[in-house]
Structures are given as C-alpha cells and as structure tokens.
Amino acid sequence: MMRRAQSALFFGLAGLLPALAVPSSARADLVYVLNSADASISVLESTTKEEVRRIPVLREAHHLILTPERGELMVGDSGGNELIFIDPATAEVTRREKFSNPYHMELSPDGKLLVVTSLRRDQVDIYDAATRTLLARLKVPDKPSHLAYTPDSRIAFVTLQGVRKLMAIDLVTYKPLWTAEVGPQPAGVTWHNGRLLVGVMGSDHVAVVNPADGKVERTIFAGRGAHTVFPSPDRKLLYVNSRVDSRITVLDGETLEPRAHWDLPGGPDCIAFDPRGRLWVTLRWTGRLAIVDPASGEWETVPVGRSPHGVFVQPRAAPLPPLAVSETAPPAEVTPSPTSAGTEVAVPAQQPAVWRRMLGR
Amino acid sequence: MSTIASLYAEATGWIFEHALQPLLYALELMDWAEDAYAWLDFALFGLFGIAVAWAVCRPLEAWRPVESVSQHGAVRTDMLYTFLNRLGVLPLLAFVFLASVQAAWEGWLTEAGLLPPTLEELAPLLRDHPVLAFAAYVVVLDFGEYWRHRAQHAFRWWWALHAIHHAQRQMTFWTDDRNHVLDDIIAAVWFGGIALLIGVPPGQFPAVVLILRLAESLSHANVRLDYGRLGERLLVSPRFHRLHHAPLSAGAHGRNYAVLLPIWDWIFGTGDFRRGVFPPTGAPEEPEALASGGWLRQQAIGLRRMVGAIGGR
Structure with a gap:
C-alpha cells in the first residue's frame, strides 16, 4: 500500500514537472511564412524558432489574411489560382478553393468586402468577403500591386507598379475615382491618420498622399x-x-519623422508582430526570416524557404504536438469558389473542367 | 542538403543584392525584381550545368572516344555556342516574353470563366508527391521536345536552321548548344509555352531544364557508350543520339529524335536500337561553312537559307 502511494506520488510529481519546467510567461506562438519561390508554407514555433511544419502549396503563395470571422488563415496562391485555408492554431489545412490569381488581398475594415489584386493579370477583383462571390473585376493598368482602404470601407486604393500610379476605386459603384502619379514602381500602400503612405520602390522614399485627389503632399526618406x-x-x-x-x-506615428533605421541584409519585405512586440520580417533574397527586437534594433535570422514573402504570427501558449509525416499532406479536395452574382461582370474563373475534358481525350 | 540549400540561398541572395538589384534600381526596373531573382537561378543553373556536363562527359570522352579530335576550331565554336546559350541571355528573353504572354493568356482565360490548370489538379495524387509531379512534368516536356525535334527535320525552313546543329563532323558534348539563335528562340518559346500550359512550378523549371540539358550534353559526347539492351530503351545514350547525327539520318529521313526518353521513338516507329553502331557525323549536303565556319557566319548562312526556304527557293 505504501509502495503504491509512493508510486502515485512519484508519477503525480513527474506529471507536474513539465508545467514546473516551463515558466508561465513562456509562449509557443506559431509563425507562418509563405515561401513564394518554394511552393510551400513554413510554420515555425516562436520559442525554438524551429520549423515544425512545412505545408506544400501548388505554385506561388505571396500574401495571407484571416477570414472575416477570423477563424481561419486564408493564403493566396497566385500562381496556382487557389486559396488555401488553414486552422492557425493547429497549422492544419482545412480546405482549398479555386480562386483567380490572388496576389495581395485585404478585407475591408467593415469585413464585408475582399479586394484582391492580380499583379500579373492587371486585374483588381472585388468580392463579397463572406461568400467570395465576385462583385466586380476591373481591368487596370500595368501591375496592380498592393491595396488599402479608407476606414469607412468606401474606397480602396491600389498601387499600379508598372505605371507609377495609385488608383482609388469606389467600392459602391466599383468604378475608379482617380488615378494619380506617385513615383516609380509604387509598392505598398497604408492608410494612416487620414493619409496614404506609399512605398516608392523605384526611389528612396515614402510618398504621403492625399486620399481625396492622389496628390503627393510630402516625401519621407526611407532608403x-x-x-x-x-x-x-x-x-x-x-x-x-x-x-x-x-x-x-x-518613423514616428504622429510626425512621420524618422527615429531610427536598422540595416537588415537580405531584402526585408512583410512584417508581422508577435505578442511580445517583436518584428518577424521576411528576407526575400536570402531565404531567411529575421526576428527584430524593436527596443534595441538587434536582430537574428533563421532559415525558411526560397523568397519568403507573407508572414503571420498566431499567438499560442503551448507547443504544437509532434506531427506524423502522413499528416503533412494536405487534403487534395479542391472546392470551386462560389459563382458570380454580378450580371455585368465577367464570370470569375471557377474550375478546370474544360481542361479536364480537353486533356482527357 | 539543407546546408547546401542555405549556402545556395546565401550566394544567390548576395549576387542579387549586390549586383542585380542595384542595376534594376538604376534602370527603374524594380517591378521586375522578382522575375530577375527567378532568372538568376537560370543563369546559375546554366553555369552549373556546364560544369557538371564537363565533369561527367570529359572523362568519358578521354576514356573511350569514338574518334580522335582533329578539328579543334569547330569544337571551340561549339564552346562559344554553349556559353552564349547557357549563361541565360536567351532564357532571360524567353522568360520575360513568356511572362507577358502568360499574363495575357491567363487574363483572357479568367475573363472567359476559366482558370489555367496544373497537372496536380488533373491527377490529385501528384499534389501529395512532389517528386512524382516533377517526374510527370519532365515526361510531358520531353514528349514535347520529341515533336519539336521531328518538326525541325520535317519543315524545310526549320531544317535550314537546324542543319547548323547537324553539320558538325566533330561531335562532342559541346555540340548540344550548336544552334541558330532563331532556332533557340523557337525552342525556348515551345518549351516554355508547354511548361506554362501544364503549369510547371516556376521553382522546378530550372531543375527540369538542368536535367534535360545534362542528358543532351551526354548524348552528344564523343564516347563509345551504350546503356545495354534494356538501358537503350529507357534513356537516350551517346550511341542512340550519334546515330541521329549520322549523314544518312539528316533532314526528313531522321531517326532517334528523342532527347531523354527513347520510348517516343519506340512508340512512333522512328527508333534505331542497333547497338554497337557508331557512325561518323555531319551533313555533307549542307554548305561547308556550317561545319567549319565561325559563329557569325553560321548564323548568317542559316538565316539566309531559312528565308530562301520560306520563299520557295
């Protein structure tokens, strides 16, 4: 009896050990990195900084967002014409959906619309966010790249990388409001304090743009x-x-004055923030992910796949359980996206049925 | 393997950041940065391909040559062809051109309510087995190469260009790239077009090219080598391809067109599987300059003859 009690005590204490060994503040956030030239998604654990999953995609994933209900990660595979849905807490692929060339995509602030740029097809698509029904497809000038919204979700702004311009699109009429020159090869666009901040990739500055007419009001040197x-x-x-x-x-968020700069070799691209406030930055040209301490500017890097682009941090308290190899394969089932509700707009691409017929002969 | 991948990523990253990207920035072409980064793989794979071909083929040629090399000038011309071709200038042009064509083509398809397919969608098994998918793409592209090669021999205007390749009497592993520039462009458009049509992953494309190019270099090598009764049916050997370069095989009477897999010649009745036959090479009916002239002269003659063939002369 005594021996059994001792055993119970031993195993009971042993069971407590893992909990005692990990401080209560320890985290195991999951970091998702889209390897755009590797057709894969790396999933890293933030504490060990080791890759715990590698999710294959069809071709070329660039950007990712949370779904309107924020329950799933939606990854756009622009080359594969697919959306990949992932449970961010478990890194499991839940489903795939045929979707026309999703490059950059953002939900409107009210969560009702999903606007998608198709960089290589010179198209901007406006969808109903909940059903992903195509509402409008705009043929735009060369290389629509990134997008942003007004806080009231009335207007979307799209950079047109090949023609030095920024375009404002009315989300009620689905028509362009204005197109204005902002500088060579504009890339990212961000709404901030009533102004648009446009990264001018062919130059060395951020353009501060008036959202009413597209006029550049000032420029801020950024390298x-x-x-x-x-x-x-x-x-x-x-x-x-x-x-x-x-x-x-x-930059100072209020004055837009530069406060510091950190050299970060490798071509920094997308940035995500973890609960500790650290920056997780994809380095496009060296296949690495940088983790930057914003207090000191110090950084370290870890390897991921080729040309990492989009990045997302999912807060998580406990480490992900070990994974069996067979679990890494995503479900092969692809669901067609919903049909278009619009009558004046071209029906969005849905399925490869015609190709199946043609190639099946 | 991960160390090699890391080193490769570091090296390409360094080259891109310190050489290519500043150039793109200076030329206001930063919107082509991602394409240039992809092209860098082509150029490096091209150099790597030359190094591997040399390392594999040169010892074989020294070991059991079919014939002794007496026309060193002709071989040097072939080397020039190789470096011009594989340093990636042509692939770059084809890549830029095809990227634009692809954008227009896919844009048109989506407007018509279609999405371009990938082989993985047609055969879901491939989605979960990337190595199998890679092999499937190689097989499809090799099949395309077989038919392109047959067309090069079947059409008079195309043969006028392709004859440059066949005129070489001193065939070595360098001979693979001895082609008219126009012929190379057509080949790049053909190959790249099929790759886009079936949706070859861009990241796999350089590897596919590398494998096919290595097989082609080896098949041109000046080496008395066959792969045995079974092997000759599975992979194109130096013996198999030398027979294709024999004078009697020139023009529309060609045999052994396959690039990597002889099965296509087997299926379509164009295969010659006689082992132990290593005939001399060349195209005696063609102008002598195509065999022994310099690069520029061969290009000029090829173009003139092609125009003549189109004009019915």
Whole structure:
C-alpha cells in the first residue's frame, strides 16, 4: 500500500514537472511564412524558432489574411489560382478553393468586402468577403500591386507598379475615382491618420498622399527601394522596409519623422508582430526570416524557404504536438469558389473542367 | 542538403543584392525584381550545368572516344555556342516574353470563366508527391521536345536552321548548344509555352531544364557508350543520339529524335536500337561553312537559307 502511494506520488510529481519546467510567461506562438519561390508554407514555433511544419502549396503563395470571422488563415496562391485555408492554431489545412490569381488581398475594415489584386493579370477583383462571390473585376493598368482602404470601407486604393500610379476605386459603384502619379514602381500602400503612405520602390522614399485627389503632399526618406509601411500594433510607430538599401526605417506615428533605421541584409519585405512586440520580417533574397527586437534594433535570422514573402504570427501558449509525416499532406479536395452574382461582370474563373475534358481525350 | 540549400540561398541572395538589384534600381526596373531573382537561378543553373556536363562527359570522352579530335576550331565554336546559350541571355528573353504572354493568356482565360490548370489538379495524387509531379512534368516536356525535334527535320525552313546543329563532323558534348539563335528562340518559346500550359512550378523549371540539358550534353559526347539492351530503351545514350547525327539520318529521313526518353521513338516507329553502331557525323549536303565556319557566319548562312526556304527557293 505504501509502495503504491509512493508510486502515485512519484508519477503525480513527474506529471507536474513539465508545467514546473516551463515558466508561465513562456509562449509557443506559431509563425507562418509563405515561401513564394518554394511552393510551400513554413510554420515555425516562436520559442525554438524551429520549423515544425512545412505545408506544400501548388505554385506561388505571396500574401495571407484571416477570414472575416477570423477563424481561419486564408493564403493566396497566385500562381496556382487557389486559396488555401488553414486552422492557425493547429497549422492544419482545412480546405482549398479555386480562386483567380490572388496576389495581395485585404478585407475591408467593415469585413464585408475582399479586394484582391492580380499583379500579373492587371486585374483588381472585388468580392463579397463572406461568400467570395465576385462583385466586380476591373481591368487596370500595368501591375496592380498592393491595396488599402479608407476606414469607412468606401474606397480602396491600389498601387499600379508598372505605371507609377495609385488608383482609388469606389467600392459602391466599383468604378475608379482617380488615378494619380506617385513615383516609380509604387509598392505598398497604408492608410494612416487620414493619409496614404506609399512605398516608392523605384526611389528612396515614402510618398504621403492625399486620399481625396492622389496628390503627393510630402516625401519621407526611407532608403532606396522603399517598399511598404507597417504600423506597430499601437500605431505609435511605423516601420518602413527598403529593398535596395536593405533596411527598416522607424518613423514616428504622429510626425512621420524618422527615429531610427536598422540595416537588415537580405531584402526585408512583410512584417508581422508577435505578442511580445517583436518584428518577424521576411528576407526575400536570402531565404531567411529575421526576428527584430524593436527596443534595441538587434536582430537574428533563421532559415525558411526560397523568397519568403507573407508572414503571420498566431499567438499560442503551448507547443504544437509532434506531427506524423502522413499528416503533412494536405487534403487534395479542391472546392470551386462560389459563382458570380454580378450580371455585368465577367464570370470569375471557377474550375478546370474544360481542361479536364480537353486533356482527357 | 539543407546546408547546401542555405549556402545556395546565401550566394544567390548576395549576387542579387549586390549586383542585380542595384542595376534594376538604376534602370527603374524594380517591378521586375522578382522575375530577375527567378532568372538568376537560370543563369546559375546554366553555369552549373556546364560544369557538371564537363565533369561527367570529359572523362568519358578521354576514356573511350569514338574518334580522335582533329578539328579543334569547330569544337571551340561549339564552346562559344554553349556559353552564349547557357549563361541565360536567351532564357532571360524567353522568360520575360513568356511572362507577358502568360499574363495575357491567363487574363483572357479568367475573363472567359476559366482558370489555367496544373497537372496536380488533373491527377490529385501528384499534389501529395512532389517528386512524382516533377517526374510527370519532365515526361510531358520531353514528349514535347520529341515533336519539336521531328518538326525541325520535317519543315524545310526549320531544317535550314537546324542543319547548323547537324553539320558538325566533330561531335562532342559541346555540340548540344550548336544552334541558330532563331532556332533557340523557337525552342525556348515551345518549351516554355508547354511548361506554362501544364503549369510547371516556376521553382522546378530550372531543375527540369538542368536535367534535360545534362542528358543532351551526354548524348552528344564523343564516347563509345551504350546503356545495354534494356538501358537503350529507357534513356537516350551517346550511341542512340550519334546515330541521329549520322549523314544518312539528316533532314526528313531522321531517326532517334528523342532527347531523354527513347520510348517516343519506340512508340512512333522512328527508333534505331542497333547497338554497337557508331557512325561518323555531319551533313555533307549542307554548305561547308556550317561545319567549319565561325559563329557569325553560321548564323548568317542559316538565316539566309531559312528565308530562301520560306520563299520557295
């Protein structure tokens, strides 16, 4: 009896050990990285910084967002014409959906619309966010790249990388409101304090643009190849990445004055923030992910896949359980996206049925 | 393997950041940065391909040559062809051109309510087995190459260009790239077009090219080598392709057109599987300059003859 009690005590204490060994503040956030030239998604654990999953995609994933109900991660595979849905807490692929060339995509602030740029097809698509029904497809000038909204969700702004311009699109009429020149190869566009901040990649600055008419009101030096502006979670700071000078410039969120810059070799691109406030930055040209401490500007890097682009941090308290190899294969089932409700707009691409028939002969 | 991948990523990253990207920035072409980064793989794979072909083929040629090399000038011309071709200038042009065509083509398809397919969608098994998918793409592209090669011999205007390749009497592994520039462009458009049509993943494309190019270099090598009764049916050997380069095989009477897999010749009745036959090569009916002239002269003659063939002369 005594021996059994001792055993019970031993195993009971042993069961407590893992909990005792991990401080209560320890985290195991999951970091999702889209390897655009590797047709895969790396999933890293933030504590160990090790890759715990590698999810294959068809071709070329660039950007990702949470679904309107925020329950799933929606990854756009622009080359594969697919949306991949992932449970962000478990890194499991839940389903795939045929979708026309999703490059950059964002939900409107009211969550009702999903606007998607098709960089290589010169199209901007406006969808109903909940059903992903195509509402309008706009043929636009060369290389629609990134997009942003007004806070009231009335207007979307799209950079047109090949023609030095920014376009405003009325989300009620689905018609362009204005198109204005902002500088060579504009890339990211961000709404901030009533102004648009456009990364002018063919130059060395961020253009501060009046959203009413597209006029450039001032420019802020950020290093050659200025790409995108990312506000900190409290919006007190803005981080600007620059591809050519390979640096991040820190701007004051109120005055837009530069406060610091950190050299970060490798071509910094997208930025995500973890619950500790650290920046997770994809480095496009070296296949690495940088983790930057915003207090000191110090950084370290970890390897991911080729040309990492979009990045997302999912808060998580406990490490992901080990994974069997067979579980890494995603479900092969692809569901067609819903049909278009619009009558004047071309029906969106849905399925490869015609190809199946043609190639099946 | 991950160390090699890391080193490769570091090296390409360094080259891109310090050489290519500043150039793109200076030329106001930053919107082509991602394409240039992809092209860098082509150029490096091209160089790597030359190095591997040399490392594999040169010892074989020294070991059991079919014939001794007496026309060194002709071989040097072939080397020039190889470096011009594989340093990626032509693939770059084809890539830029095809990227634009692809955008227009896919845009048109989506307007028509279609989405371009991928082989993985047609055969879902491939989605979960990337190596199998890669093999499937190689097989489809190799099949396309077989038919392109047959067309090069079947049409008079195309043969006028392709004859440059066949005129070489001193065939070595360098001979693979001895082609008219126009012929190369057509080949790049053909190959790239099929790749886009079946949706070859861009990341796999350089590897597919590398494999096919290595097989082609080896098949041109000056080496008395066949792969045995079974192997000759599975892979194109130096023996198999040398027979294709024999004078009697020139023009529309060609045999052994396959690039990687002889099965196509087997299926379509164009295969010659006689082992132990290593005939001399060349195209005696063609102008001598195509065999022994310099690069520029061969290009000029090829173009003139092609125009003549189109004009019915």
